Amino acid sequence: MWFFRSPDVIFGADSLSYLNNIDAKRIVIVSDKNIQHAGLIEKVIKNLPDNVEVHTIDDIPVEPDFDDITQHMDGIRSFGPDYFIGVGGGSCMDSAKILFALYERPDISVYDITPIVKLGLRKKSHLIEIPTTSGTGSECSWAAVVSGKNEKRKNELASPEILADYAILDPEMVLSLPLNQTISTAVDAMTHAIESYVSSWSNPYSEALAEKGLFMVSHSIMDVLKKPGSLELRNNVHIGASMAGLSFSNSQIGLAHALGHSLGAVFKMAHGTAVGIFLPHVVSYNSLEVDGKYSILNNLFPEDIKGKNLHDTLIKMFKVINQPLKISDLNITRKSFDDNLNTLIELAEDSTGITMNPVEAGREEIKELFVKSFGD
Amino acid sequence: MAIFPSPEWADEYVKKLNSNESYKDSGKTWEDTLTFVIEPDEKYNKTWYLYLDLAHGECRDYKYSDKEDGVPKATFIYKGKYSNWVKLINKEIDPIQGIMTGKFKLEGQMMKIMRYTKAAKDMVNTASMVDTQFEA
Ligand SMILES: [Fe+2]
DSSP: OOOOOOOEEEESTTGGGGGGGOOOSEEEEEOOHHHHHTTHHHHHHHTSOTTOEEEEEOOOOSSOBHHHHHTTHHHHHHHOOSEEEEEESHHHHHHHHHHHHHHHOTTSOGGGOSTTSOOOOOSSOEEEEEESSSSOOGGGOSEEEEEOTTOSSEEEEEOGGGSOSEEEEOGGGGTTOOHHHHHHHHHHHHHHHHHHHHSTTOOHHHHHHHHHHHHHHHHHHHHHHHOTTOHHHHHHHHHHHHHHHHHHHTSOOOHHHHHHHHHHHHSOOOHHHHHHHHHHHHHHHHHHHHHHHHHHHHTTSOGGGOOSSHHHHHHHHHHHHTOOOSGGGGTOOHHHHHHHHHHHHHHHHTSGGGTTSSSOOOHHHHHHHHHHHHOO | OEEESSHHHHHHHHHHHHTOHHHHHHTTTOEEEEEEEEEOBTTBOSOEEEEEEEETTEEEEEEEESSGGGSOOOSEEEEEEHHHHHHHHTTSSOHHHHHHTTSEEEESOHHHHHHTHHHHHHHHHHHHHSOEEEOO
């Protein structure tokens, strides 16, 4: 027995206008300053039904800790929303999930948000997620990543009940996404598809979404970088990334995410850049076990980029789109890497991505992967 | 060959757990007590408890009983019907998916155990390494 879970997905040009149909009176928008400045919150508000009251939170930091999120609880409780709308990248959407859960259940702690506790949400409100990047998949996932207070380690909260009711994928919301973020989030999306496809929790539903998601992202990302203003190309990557998100959410992520979370926690960098550094190495590491599956995925890449195996294809593709290939490309010195190697290994060992990777990885294997990924 | 569940099985399980390098590593920061509860169903008509005192990748003490008060109270309880334990040991069920699908119940501080999913998996893998004979 296993499940397939998904929000209602509203996609394509003009999908923001769907918001006009929701039966809402009081809405909390969860977002950040950059999204505010880019005019994207205003875009959302313009599409809401008339006469709704909106309470906007626009100060979610790039890597929020629990306090950054929960400090808003009093304001939310006195406002009394019937809808939460997360607008942004992974942090904003994840924060919306957590605020929604804590508003529904004032009696629980964030640590109760695990897949093995029944929360009984949706007694008072609902959750909509609107991504402004194409990659995190948070709009379709039931996970939320939050830093601990003064802790390097990231907490990976998860519960099927924090899955959004609606995910709205409007390509207008990513049209002005800067190129560096377009690249790192697309790499994240491809990593989701590939890791989910070979995870020990993979299943026919997650596999179908991984295949199509990877196809769509890999066939459009290089063109998006040439024509970032193309709504059609942006739409392809946006939908593909969301499919990859739906895929891993119904399966699991793997070793590249475990290593990437760790690297990102020690040396600050974009999440997609971090997981992408490890992906080709993890593919080589896993390939004895899941080579057949990898060759199916390899065939989904565009002909002109396809190498003799998935590892080679990824290297080729990453070179074309300027995704760094080694840790030493990231302004991290050998010394600082060596000084932090133990912490890196320990953080990776703690990450859930390790558990459902198709090939077991212990301390030694993790260390070897880190060292290999550092490069020269 | 040890019958599951039985004192011999418990002895063998703990021996295997304590020589499992992977568990030694994944459980090295974990210190807790955990009781496995095997609940009756059509194939097995008793309830059986295996209490494990775990510290730093090692099981330093264990007790078993067919009575609840025959073992100390543990901070975590992982329980399921006999047939589901059979599936778990045969690796047909993943320990966390087992909880999410309602085949197993976990009592205790949930977030804490989620930090030790690798250790939990190693514990289950260890059960699969025991040369086990099922009763029915
Ligand atoms: Fe990711």
